Amino acid sequence: MKISLNQKILSRNEECAKKNRAFFKENSVLCLNVISSPGSGKTTTISRMIKDVGDKIRMGVVEGDIKTDTDAQKIRDAGGQAVQIETHGACHLSAEQVYNAIKVLDAEKMDMVIIENVGNLVCPSAFDLGEGARVILLSVPEGDDKPIKYPGTFAEADVVLINKIDLMDYIDFNLERVLADIRVVNPDVEIFQVSATTGEGMEQWYEWLMNKSGAAQAAR
Amino acid sequence: MHETAVAESILHTIIAQADKANAKPVSAIISCGQFNTLNDECMQFAFEAAAAGTVCEKTKLVIKHIPLRAKCEQCQTVFEFDVYKPACGQCESKEFDFEPDAPLLLETIEFEG
Ligand SMILES: Nc1nc2c(ncn2[C@@H]2O[C@H](COP(=O)(O)OP(=O)(O)OP(=O)(O)O)[C@@H](O)[C@H]2O)c(=O)[nH]1
Ligand SMILES: [Mg+2]
Numbered sequence: 636m637k638i639s640l641n642q643k644i645l646s647r648n649e650e651c652a653k654k655n656r657a658f659f660k661e662n663s664v665l666c667l668n669v670i671s672s673p674g675s676g677k678t679t680t681i682s683r684m685i686k687d688v689g690d691k692i693r694m695g696v697v698e699g700d701i702k703t704d705t706d707a708q709k710i711r712d713a714g715g716q717a718v719q720i721e722t723h724g725a726c727h728l729s730a731e732q733v734y735n736a737i738k739v740l741d742a743e744k745m746d747m748v749i750i751e752n753v754g755n756l757v758c759p760s761a762f763d764l765g766e767g768a769r770v771i772l773l774s775v776p777e778g779d780d781k782p783i784k785y786p787g788t789f790a791e792a793d794v795v796l797i798n799k800i801d802l803m804d805y806i807d808f809n810l811e812r813v814l815a816d817i818r819v820v821n822p823d824v825e826i827f828q829v830s831a832t833t834g835e836g837m838e839q840w841y842e843w844l845m846n847k848s849g850a851a852q853a854a855r
Numbered sequence: 856m857h858e859t860a861v862a863e864s865i866l867h868t869i870i871a872q873a874d875k876a877n878a879k880p881v882s883a884i885i886s887c888g889q890f891n892t893l894n895d896e897c898m899q900f901a902f903e904a905a906a907a908g909t910v911c912e913k914t915k916l917v918i919k920h921i922p923l924r925a926k927c928e929q930c931q932t933v934f935e936f937d938v939y940k941p942a943c944g945q946c947e948s949k950e951f952d953f954e955p956d957a958p959l960l961l962e963t964i965e966f967e968g
């Protein structure tokens with residue numbers, strides 16, 4: 636006997652992502668799901684955002700890591716509010732974990748919730764968290780072949796931040812190639828070139844954020 | 856390695872369906888697209904590990920990979936996208952729109968008898 640189901644395998648996650656998305660919409664909160672390889676600069680970028688525009692945009696941070704709360708601690712040191720999720724081995728955050736974390740954060744009082752996903756360029760892509768924008772970080776030392784090797788990750792991005800551009804002169808990194816490869820799978824994506832340590836290029840990224848979160852605010 | 860999460864999810868469904876049908880599941884077919892693709896070996900390994908000691912211990916898992924299609928803006932041809940050659944198969948144009956990538960699906964379950 637054979638039965639046909641055609642059921643979405645990650646439907647439980649998707650149901651929960653829908654709940655999160657409805658929550659963010661209702662409370663006019665812009666939610667960012669930040670995805671990158673380990674060490675691309677997610678925590679450094681978020682810390683800098685808190686220092687630079689934290690007085691204009693009220694932000695809460697959800698930190699996903701396999702172990703420890705060091706990243707949440709770094710966010711608190713930068714003056715931000717953070718909740719740490721330890722995934723104990725899982726390579727991605729799930730919508731349910733985010734649902735529980737935003738309760739702890741009092742996210743309804745925020746303008747923006749930033750989720751730092753577990754450092755991994757592949758798996759987190761498969762899990763919708765209910766975010767308003769998916770932000771992929773690619774840092775210069777990782778090499779210029781990443782968009783073509785991980786097309787699925789870049790295809791589903793709303794924003795790509797090319798980070799550590801201060802290292803461009805020291806590393807063989809073909810920016811033209813990176814931009815072209817990203818555009819192949821995602822012609823409409825926003826791309827910003829930044830350095831989270833020197834602050835170069837961050838202005839344009841903040842401008843985009845202000846517009847996007849302003850639009851969420853206007854709907855309030 | 857989100858194959859583990861996928862394995863747990865399908866195992867859950869297959870066990871529930873096996874209970875309902877009161878029969879042993881012999882095989883199950885799942886499918887995935889190109890952007891959130893599954894690695895066959897990882898998937899088989901994760902499923903075997905998750906299924907150990909359950910009614911699915913001997914269930915055969917079949918993984919189908921569904922190609923990603925794109926439509927050429929120049930000549931309107933619908934072609935299978937290939938990252939090694941990201942261009943229209945007909946006119947070689949690089950201007951095209953993707954059709955939606957296939958979702959992760961549990962398609963069918965076959966039971967004994
Ligand atoms: N030169 C340079 N170094 C940077 C930049 N951004 C981050 N780094 C350094 O890169 C290292 C890793 O940065 P993190 O912010 O911890 O990276 P992450 O993506 O949060 O890492 P995981 O949470 O482990 O995945 C640190 O030593 C940072 O100081 C940058 O723009 N330029
Ligand atoms: Mg970090």
Ligand SMILES: [Zn+2]
Binds near residue numbers: 929931
């Ligand atoms: Zn064509």
